[in-house]
Amino acid sequence: PSTDLPFFKLDNVVVTPHLGASTDEAQEKAGVSVAKSVRLALAGELVPDAVNxxxxxxxxxxxxxxxxxxxxxxxxxxxxxxxxxxxxxxxxxxxxxxxxxxxxxxxxxxxxxxxxxxxxxxxxxxxxxxxxxxxxxxxxxxxxxxxxxxxxxxxxxxxxxxxxxxxxxxxxxxxxxxxxxxxxxxxxxxSEHLVVVSYADRPGVIGTIGHILGMNNINIAGMQVARQDEGGQVLALLTIDSSVPQQVLDAIKAGIGAEMVREVDLED
The missing domain is CATH 3.30.1330.90 (D-3-phosphoglycerate dehydrogenase; domain 3)
Incomplete structure (x- = not known):
């Protein structure tokens, strides 16, 4: 392309070499490819062909x-x-x-x-x-x-x-x-909202967790409980429909004597 285009003088324009794209069609495809890469980079996504x-x-x-x-x-x-x-x-x-x-x-x-x-x-x-x-x-x-x-x-x-x-x-x-x-x-x-709870295995804990969340109008979408030994440590993973306030997490920890209660917020 011509090197005296007015675009070259703009501070907010970054130009790239044509990389051997000598025909109009090839230059158009190269330009589209560069534009897609720039869009990915600005969105913080992976640019597979980036040199760095x-x-x-x-x-x-x-x-x-x-x-x-x-x-x-x-x-x-x-x-x-x-x-x-x-x-x-x-x-x-x-x-x-x-x-x-x-x-x-x-x-x-x-x-x-x-x-x-x-x-x-x-x-x-x-x-x-x-x-x-x-x-x-x-x-x-x-x-x-x-x-x-x-x-x-x-x-x-x-x-x-x-x-x-x-x-x-x-x-x-x-x-x-x-x-x-x-x-x-x-x-x-x-899911976008997860709660991870670690506690000592005993009856009634799951009901207490559900009660505290329900009293705060927080819906449980799914739940799994895993343990390695009867009466040992338990890990519960809950998927939640909305974010859980810190005071609710604190209430769960105090209510069941949990070792750990953490929310994972993956919502962008």
């Missing part, structure tokens, strides 16, 4: 895992209570043989999305991790017992606590499901 993104070419089977693992990252952060020192992104199953570096980037984007003031992107998420002294590892294995593919985030906090969350995609519609928290196995679709 380490994700590489994204295989079709890997792409559905990107939004899932980003949500897992946000859930992971909601469960933490101290600074993160070690962070492992585990990819198990059929997609482990593919290039899954982008899933590491998406997980990092997720864990920082709700804790830093700046916009987190696939470009700066690894930089933020490095600045915070977090050691990040990407681990792949073809072995998974129950699912075609399984994504797991594991982390060590500065006080020695270990945190883990796991998720997968199921069925023809690739439904995003949370299938594990801190070693407790469950399976529930991920």
């Amino acid at each position: 993104v380490a994700g590489g070419v994204i295989a079709p089977d890997v792409r559905p895992g990107i939004p899932l693992i980003e949500k897992l990252g946000r859930i992971f952060t909601a469960l933490t209570h101290a600074s993160l020192t070690q962070f492992d992104v585990e990819v198990a199953g059929e997609i482990s043989s593919l290039d899954v570096k982008v899933l590491e980037l998406a997980a990092l984007k997720g864990i920082f999305a709700d804790v830093v003031t700046e916009q987190v992107s696939y470009v700066n998420a690894p930089v933020i991790a490095e600045q915070r002294g977090i050691n990040v590892r990407l681990i792949t294995t073809p072995d998974t017992e129950s699912y075609r593919n399984l994504l797991t985030l594991r982390g060590a906090l500065s006080d020695g606590t270990q945190i883990s969350v796991a998720g997968t995609l199921t069925g023809p519609k690739q439904v995003q499901k949370l299938v594990g928290i801190n070693g407790f196995e469950l399976e529930i679709p991920i």
